[in-house]
Each structure stands twice: as C-alpha cells, then as structure tokens.
Amino acid sequence: xxxxxxxxxxxxLTATGVIWLSAVxxxxxxxxxxxxxxxxxxxxxxxxxxxxxxxxxxxTVAMAALPGPQAEALGYERQLSCQIWSFDGRxxxxxxxxxxxxxxxxxxxxxxxxxxxEPWRVYTVANETAGIHIMVGDxxxxxxxxxxxxxxxxxxxxxxxxxxxxxxxxxxxxxGLRPLRAMAHDVGTRDADDMSPVDAAHxxxxxxxxxxxxxxLFAKVETARRHEREVTAFAAHELRTPLAGLKTQAxxxxxxxxxxxxxxxxxxxxxxxxxxxxxxxxxxALAKLDANGAAPAREALQAGALFDEITDxxxxxxxxxxxxxxxxxxxxxxxxxxxxLTLALRNLHENAVQHSPAGGRIVWRATASGHGIAIExxxxxxPEDEMALVTQRFFRGRHKSxxxxxxxxxxxxxxxxxxxxxxxxxxxxxRSGLRAEIEIGP
Amino acid sequence: xxxLVVEDDPILADGLxxxxxxxxxxxxxxxxxxxxxxxxxxxxxxxxxxxLMLPDGSGLDVLGEMRRRGDRTPILLLxxxxxxxxxxxxxxxGADDYLGKPFDLDELSARVRAIARRGNGRAAPCLTACGVxxxxxxxxxxxxxxxxxxxxxxFAVLSALMExxxxxLSKPEIEDRLYGWQEEIESNAVEVHIHHLRAKIGRDTxxxxxxxxxxxxxxx
Numbered sequence: 001x002x003x004x005x006x007x008x009x010x011x012x013l014t015a016t017g018v019i020w021l022s023a024v025x026x027x028x029x030x031x032x033x034x035x036x037x038x039x040x041x042x043x044x045x046x047x048x049x050x051x052x053x054x055x056x057x058x059x060t061v062a063m064a065a066l067p068g069p070q071a072e073a074l075g076y077e078r079q080l081s082c083q084i085w086s087f088d089g090r091x092x093x094x095x096x097x098x099x100x101x102x103x104x105x106x107x108x109x110x111x112x113x114x115x116x117x118e119p120w121r122v123y124t125v126a127n128e129t130a131g132i133h134i135m136v137g138d139x140x141x142x143x144x145x146x147x148x149x150x151x152x153x154x155x156x157x158x159x160x161x162x163x164x165x166x167x168x169x170x171x172x173x174x175x176g177l178r179p180l181r182a183m184a185h186d187v188g189t190r191d192a193d194d195m196s197p198v199d200a201a202h203x204x205x206x207x208x209x210x211x212x213x214x215x216x217l218f219a220k221v222e223t224a225r226r227h228e229r230e231v232t233a234f235a236a237h238e239l240r241t242p243l244a245g246l247k248t249q250a251x252x253x254x255x256x257x258x259x260x261x262x263x264x265x266x267x268x269x270x271x272x273x274x275x276x277x278x279x280x281x282x283x284x285a286l287a288k289l290d291a292n293g294a295a296p297a298r299e300a301l302q303a304g305a306l307f308d309e310i311t312d313x314x315x316x317x318x319x320x321x322x323x324x325x326x327x328x329x330x331x332x333x334x335x336x337x338x339x340x341l342t343l344a345l346r347n348l349h350e351n352a353v354q355h356s357p358a359g360g361r362i363v364w365r366a367t368a369s370g371h372g373i374a375i376e377x378x379x380x381x382x383p384e385d386e387m388a389l390v391t392q393r394f395f396r397g398r399h400k401s402x403x404x405x406x407x408x409x410x411x412x413x414x415x416x417x418x419x420x421x422x423x424x425x426x427x428x429x430x431r432s433g434l435r436a437e438i439e440i441g442p
Numbered sequence: 443x444x445x446l447v448v449e450d451d452p453i454l455a456d457g458l459x460x461x462x463x464x465x466x467x468x469x470x471x472x473x474x475x476x477x478x479x480x481x482x483x484x485x486x487x488x489x490x491x492x493x494l495m496l497p498d499g500s501g502l503d504v505l506g507e508m509r510r511r512g513d514r515t516p517i518l519l520l521x522x523x524x525x526x527x528x529x530x531x532x533x534x535x536g537a538d539d540y541l542g543k544p545f546d547l548d549e550l551s552a553r554v555r556a557i558a559r560r561g562n563g564r565a566a567p568c569l570t571a572c573g574v575x576x577x578x579x580x581x582x583x584x585x586x587x588x589x590x591x592x593x594x595x596x597f598a599v600l601s602a603l604m605e606x607x608x609x610x611l612s613k614p615e616i617e618d619r620l621y622g623w624q625e626e627i628e629s630n631a632v633e634v635h636i637h638h639l640r641a642k643i644g645r646d647t648x649x650x651x652x653x654x655x656x657x658x659x660x661x662x
Binding site: 233234236237238239240241242243244245246247248249251252255256261264265268271272275396397398400 | 450451453454456457458460461464493494495497498520521522523542543544545546547548
C-alpha cells in the first residue's frame with residue numbers, strides 16, 4: 001500500500017480489532033469460569049437445602065416427590081432439577097421437568113453426565129440417616145447459552161461502533177498527517193530557484209528529520225548553483241578580459257602614428273592570443289574532467305617517460321629555465337591513467353615554468369613514499385593564506401604570472417582527484433619555491 | 443584629465459593606459475583594490491575606470507567605500523558580467539557609467555570624458571573661455587573661430603584651467619593633471635607651458651596670482 005494514511009489506517013484498525021477480540025476472548029473465558037463457579041455453588045446449596053429439608057422435617061420422600069406444576073422449561077426458568085434416590089436404587093422423588101433416568105452414578109460430589117442425550121452437571125449429597133441420595137443438576141446447555149448471550153451482548157455494540165471507530169481513525173489520521181501535506185504543498189508550489197529552507201522549527205518531531213533533510217538538500221543545491229554561477233562569472237571575466245585587451249590593443253595599433261606604440265600593441269596582441277589559446281585549452285580540459293566519464297583505465301607508467309614527453313612538448317619561455325629529473329625518479333613505475341596523470345603533471349610543470357625566475361631550476365623528484373612525483377621550482381611560492389585557494393578555478397593570487405589563467409592548479413587538482421590521488425602543495429623549506437606533489441598509491 | 447585605471451589584466455590595463463593616453467588623458471594604473479585605495483588616498487582624479495573582478499576583492503567594494511565617505515570621483519565600471527541586473531547593481535552602488543567587456547576604445551574614451559565633464563558640473567562637451575574653445579573629444583582648439591595648434595601638454599594645462607574659470611590652480615595641482623606616477627616631472631615645466639600658451643592665446647587670458655598659482659580670466 002503506497003498511501004501512508006491507508007497503511008496507518010489498516011494497521012490501526014487491525015490492532016484495534018485484535019485488541020478487541022482478545023478482550024472478548026478474555027471476558028468469555030473469565031465469565032465462563034465465574035459462571036461455572038456460581039452455578040456449581042448453587043447446585044451445592046440447593047442439594048444441601050433439599051437434604052436438610054428431608055432430614056429436619058422428617059418428611060417422607062413421597063411428599064417431597066409431589067409433582068409441582070408441570071410447566072415446560074422456558075428460557076432460564078426451571079434450570080435446576082432434583083432427584084432423590086434410595087440407596088437401594090429406587091427413585092423416591094423428582095422435581096418437575098427432571099428426566100426419569102438417574103442423573104448420576106457418582107455417590108457424592110460433582111459429576112458430569114449425559115442424560116437423555118443432554119449434558120448435565122450434577123451434585124449429589126448422600127443422606128446416610130435417610131438412606132437416600134439427593135441429586136441436584138442443571139443442563140450444561142443452559143450454562144453455555146448464558147455465556148453466549150453475554151458475549152453477544154458485548155459484541156453487538158462493538159459491531160455497531162466499529163465503522164464509527166474506523167471513520168474516526170481515518171479522520172484523525174488525515175488531521176495528523178496535515179503537517180506533511182502542508183510541507184508537500186509548500187515545496188510543490190515554490191519556484192524553481194526558490195531554495196529557502198522549509199519551516200523545520202515548527203514541524204512535528206516526526207516530520208522534522210524530513211524537513212531537515214530537505215533543507216540540507218536545498219542548501220547543497222544552492223551551494224552548487226552559487227558555485228556554478230561563480231565559475232560562470234569567472235569564466236566570463238577570464239574570457240572577455242583578454243578579448244577586451246585584444247580589441248583595445250588592436251584599436252591602439254590602428255589609431256597611433258607612433259611606430260613604437262604600434263609595435264608594442266601588436267606584440268601584446270600576439271601575447272594575448274597565446275594566453276587566450278591556452279585558456280581555451282584549459283577550459284576544454286576542465287570540461288572534460290567535469291564530464292566524469294567511466295573510471296579511466298590504469299596502466300603502468302614510467303615516470304622518466306612522462307618527464308620526457310611533458311618537458312619536450314612544453315611551450316618555450318622567454319627566460320632560460322633549467323629543467324632536470326632526479327635519477328631516482330626515472331625508473332619509478334606508477335599505476336595510473338596516462339591521460340589524467342599527464343594532464344596533472346603538465347599543468348604543474350607549466351605552473352612551475354611560469355613562476356620560475358630567469359635561470360631558475362625545476363626538478364622532478366620521487367616523493368618520500370616512492371609512489372608519487374614531486375615538481376619543485378624556485379619561484380616565489382604561494383603565500384600561506386592563499387594555499388587553500390589556489391586550486392579554485394580562476395583564482396590568481398598575488399604571485400600571478402602574466403600568462404597564467406588561474407586554471408592550471410585547479411586542473412591538476414581535479415585530475416589528481418579523478419586519479420584517486422592527492423595533490424599536495426607546499427612552499428619549499430630550503431629556499432623560496434613551490435613543491436607540488438602528486439601522491440599515488442602503490 | 444587625470445584618470446585612474448583599476449584593472450588587473452596586464453594587457454588590457456596597458457591598452458587602457460595607452461588608449462586613453464592617445465585621447466589626451468593622463469592615466470595611472472593599479473591592479474588591486476588595495477592599490478586603488480592607496481591611489482585615491484594620495485591623489486585626486488578626474489575619473490576612474492574600475493574593473494569589477496580584482497584579485498583581492500570586488501570593485502564594487504571600492505566603489506561602495508568611496509561613495510560612503512563622500513568621494514565624488516566619477517566612476518566607470520568595466521566588467522565581463524553585463525547582464526541587466528549586474529548593470530543595475532553597479533549603477534545603484536554609485537557608479538556613473540557601465541561598460542561591458544570587450545568594448546570599443548573610442549566609446550570608452552567618450553564615456554570617460556562624459557563622466558569627467560559631468561563630475562565637473564558641466565554639460566557642454568567643449569570648454570569655452572575668452573574666445574578659446576577646447577574640444578576634449580578631438581583634442582582640437584580654436585581661438586575666436588580660428589584653429590589653434592596646441593601640444594598635448596599645453597592642451598592639458600589649458601583645459602585644467604578652463605574647467606573652472608576664475609578659480610586659482612596651484613603649480614602642483616597643474617602638475618598633478620599633467621603627469622602620471624611613472625612620469626618624471628621636469629622642474630619649471632608648468633611655467634614653460636604657461637609661457638607658450640600665453641604666446642598663443644594672448645598674455646591676459648591666463649593670470650598669475652602671486653604665491654598661489656594661475657587662473658583663467660573670468661570675463662570673456
């Protein structure tokens with residue numbers, strides 16, 4: 001059943017029914033027992049009474065056997081029957097409506113017998129003085145009728161009340177579930193970009209976890225959207241700014257008469273085109289990383305080969321930078337996706353080149369664990385307060401380079417994450433410079 | 443006309459400095475909000491070109507601070523985000539104009555001239571005093587209808603004086619309009635320019651107020 005209300009209704013109704021039936025069963029057995037006891041006592045008393053009458057009045061048994069009015073037993077009248085038998089087996093007397101057959105063979109006390117096809121309960125008193133057995137009995141059928149009448153009396157109103165109770169439960173459930181409906185209505189009718197939290201403070205305790213979970217989700221969606229907006233804004237800024245620079249420089253080149261100014265403007269146009277080309281390449285790399293395809297296949301990669309490939313294809317720079325590979329790293333084998341690891345290392349390497357001073361040295365080393373690659377440069381490093389921010393997209397700190405896009409470290413970080421590796425950035429302890437490590441498990 | 447350009451992109455900032463320079467403006471460049479604050483604290487500018495997204499914060503913050511402390515320097519915002527809500531927010535924060543990247547250099551120059559002019563309480567595009575008419579847009583000048591040939595510096599000195607006829611400008615104030623921070627100020631350069639100007643437009647038009655500076659004769 002998919003309706004919470006329907007399910008609760010069924011559960012409550014079943015539970016109520018079971019409890020009711022148990023109560024009826026309990027009342028039935030209890031009443032039955034009590035009734036047996038009361039009726040047995042009555043049998044006992046009646047027998048003793050007849051016994052004392054016979055004994056004290058010294059009444060002849062024949063008198064006692066005088067037949068009373070012969071009325072057939074109707075309803076609960078004439079419940080009790082009495083027989084007096086002599087010890088030698090003669091029926092001395094019997095009350096009206098009593099069967100002719102001997103009620104019991106038991107000489108004294110209680111006994112259950114079938115007489116004339118009917119079950120009887122009989123109490124016998126033996127009067128030794130008079131030499132008689134006094135037997136008082138009643139039909140068990142009457143007793144059962146008494147109990148069943150009682151139970152019927154209990155069940156009849158219950159059957160009448162049951163539909164009413166069902167209705168009440170149904171309505172109460174509706175009222176009880178109102179906060180849920182209200183929340184559903186609130187969430188259902190809101191605008192697509194309305195991420196305001198639902199009212200969790202005033203929600204009932206049972207609905208509160210749902211409200212809080214919803215609010216948590218809203219907050220996450222809002223954060224993701226804000227992040228997306230920021231990235232879009234940054235991307236717009238980073239793409240349009242070089243375009244504005246290009247256009248301005250081009251207009252200067254057209255407007256100026258001064259050859260030196262024109263030459264400068266044209267040089268800046270070339271620089272700007274290079275930078276924009278790089279930016280586009282990096283944006284595409286990021287988009288590819290974001291697309292989150294299937295987990296990339298791992299293969300055994302030689303660190304030395306990666307170094308050769310990346311340093312050979314790296315764009316040249318104006319200032320001379322010496323690039324070297326720690327011999328210990330050359331033979332290190334790394335299990336990783338070639339594409340992702342190359343992307344991460346290339347961006348780290350380019351970052352190192354861009355920030356290197358003239359004559360600076362860049363060294364690729366093995367990490368302490370032997371399962372990663374570290375690239376060290378002799379640039380200015382990263383101010384500690386910017387360390388956490390540099391892997392954000394488009395973040396360009398105080399030590400930014402002219403050709404930087406603010407994406408290189410973000411790409412290296414994203415690629416490392418997809419590799420299941422960690423990008424660790426730290427300022428070198430021995431001198432100014434940055435150490436960027438990509439640590440990959442064995 | 444002295445302009446502060448706040449832009450962190452080196453190529454665009456260079457383009458703005460050179461481009462606005464070609465339009466006869468003296469340009470000072472800074473790259474960060476902090477440097478912009480420092481520049482505003484030490485110098486006065488006729489207008490400011492402010493990028494919104496700067497390395498150490500938003501240009502809107504600088505703009506808000508300036509307006510709160512009563513700085514009325516005309517400001518043109520430059521930004522990559524030129525959606526209508528962004529424009530509205532920029533203008534409502536106290537900016538005088540707004541230009542989305544990329545832009546046309548001539549349009550930028552014209553808009554900067556316009557906000558600077560309005561900042562000086564002037565609606566007419568040309569400066570007029572004593573028969574001299576200066577057109578800042580074309581950097582051309584006439585005297586009694588006849589073309590007048592002025593160097594870039596002479597034009598700058600004369601337009602600084604003509605912006606407020608009758609008001610005395612001291613020598614440092616005139617130098618401020620002429621030179622950016624990077625430029626070396628030659629001693630007695632202002633005197634030389636004034637001397638040349640007097641030769642071209644007449645001795646009486648520019649008056650020397652002893653110990654204070656120079657002014658344009660108020661009556662035409």
